[in-house]
Amino acid sequence: MTAPGEAARRKPARRPTIKDIARRAGVSESAVSFALNDRPGVSADTRARIRKVADELGWQANSAARALSGERADCLGLVLARPARTLGVESFFLQLVSGIQEVLSARRTALLFQVVEDLDTECALYRRWWAERRVDGVLVVDPRTDDPRPALLAALGLPAVAIGGPTAPAPTGPPTAPLLSTVWADDAKAMARILDHLHDLGHRRIVHIAGLPGLAHTARRIHSLRTEAVRRGLDARQVRSVTTDYSDAEGAEATRRLLDAAAPPTAIIYDNDVMAVAGASVAAGRGIPVPGRLSVVAWDDSPLCRVAHPPLTALVRDTAGFGRLAAGELLALLDGGPPRTVEGELPHLEPRESTGPPPHGN
Template sequence: MSEDGKTKSVKSVDGAARPQRVSLKDIADELGISQTAVSFAINDRPGVSAETKRKVKETAARMGWSPVYAAQALGSSKTMTVGFAPSRAEDGIQNDSFMMQFMAGIHQSLSRHGYGLLFRPCTSDKEAIAVYRDWARRKRVDGVILVDLYADDPRPQLLTELGLPSVLAGGPDPSNLIPSLSIDDSATMRTVLEHLSLLGHRRIAYLSGDASLDYSRSRVAALKAFDKRRNFDRIWVEDTGFDPGRGVELTQRLLTESQPPTAFIYETDTMAAASLRALSSIMLTSDMLSWDSGIRRFPYDLPAIVSFEDSAICESAFPSITAVHRDASLYGTKVANLLLKVLAGEPVAGNRKILTPKLIVRESTRMILPTPETV
């Protein structure tokens, strides 16, 4: 360390000056205290006074000291890494705008606290379970964020047995083994159905992603409860496996029934947009579209369409798609913050519902027939 307290420079093999990393010994020499005292102060360990801790940290900041990750991890038995291994179809993640924003929120929160995110997408629950076992065996991560809880899900029990601290985005966990933060899907479905009901829709189809997932089951239960109170003419619930192509097929099949749905609720924005495009193409190429005869089917005869995910796709489609807006990035941040509290040993609430979403009403559920003056 130079006399003015700046970082020393040393000669490298090529003769060029290179800055030398400031060490704990350099800080100790600067303050005239032991290196052990500096280490205790830096790591907030007992054995040194609050005043010493303050002086050490101020001096470390002034001198440009930064922790060596490998040594810090070895000394604290921490990896400073959080694991995230969602199980989806091979292309399910990149086509899921909600998941991408959710991950961005997780990363934003973790990075502020010096943690990294180990993202390991899996194509099956069996693969995900193998990944968790491997992480625990190699002490690869400090904790895990769990998503997409399903009926009789073995993962909360497994993570508990493996000793991997974890939190659940969704839920709640029926076994009450891990804390969770969930979006109020029941209330959201009721908001969607109230909107469609006020528009006069009494035949409504819900095309879910995966009927075994906890949030899908919550939405289906809310749909059936609403139907019981309002006595719709008919409701449909179909499982698509998050496949937009399957959503299109089901939409087209349902519309061939003698009394087809007049409104469709889709699990994802891509499924809603794909179905809208398919229906629009059929109507635009059919001989039922005749401007000369005054019959103007498209887009006014389209069924009402609602997406449970909002994105630029919904906003830019024509007609624009009514969608449930959830701040996925904020949700990811809150879930990550919950895990950080668990890792710090702080008390956390078992299960909480947060972020009741907002319904953004667009053209797909409020198309108005044009007057002669606007034609």
């Protein structure tokens, strides 16, 4: 049986209210409301005294109440519609979120993050969040080639920044139109840099193990690979892409199928670091030396690429900086700025020991 004193100690402390602040400061509740919400109606000295008392009591604004009253919720949303099993091994989103959070923390703005199964569920979540005034805006990731989200955001009037590439032209029209900005990186030029490196080494059989089909950046990378192959006079049957779910399991399985072919590739480009490491492991297990018989390139650099044996050639980009850029653009929209399309820094290729000339005669 719990003693009365122990129960009292376990009881959560009551949150301070405007009434508590008014009582201690010796002013009316309306004066407290004016002071804490930066409204006229109180003198500078009274405002300073009220804020000092509020700090002493540990008072914080109730974001839900503020949202219902028409003020900002001080919260942004981020929904990820991907297989949850792929998140634990991929570093890209962890770095992206760290950059986003760095900017939001400075503004005392929260990030509401949720993983869902599919795009329909993501769209339903936007509708609920906006109806409940849970968020002031959203960061939209993984733009699709056929993407319903821009139209939905327009209908809701929900400010947004699309991360990773244009999903639709920036909206125009009356002031009630939503604000949609875009931050993106040039996947086509990045792919061209990889092809330059492999082609200069002498590779002519090159396969790209891509991520999820239907994503806009997947389509851009596949298109760029084809375009660059044609420009260099390469056989389209020997320079191609296959899609996966980004997981190490599918990356490894795709690698096995390619290495079993009658004319296996001499170089493989993987759309993320975990697939590249998994693919290199498959090659090692079959006694295929990297890069002696197979060159390996990872689209995203990470500690995995640097500690692998051999270290993997990879595209290097400031993913956290990309997150900071996106968060800053959304906050700028909420502060009344215009929608913009902003290009991030082009990734550079870091050649390491996993790429070299193809075997003689290939």
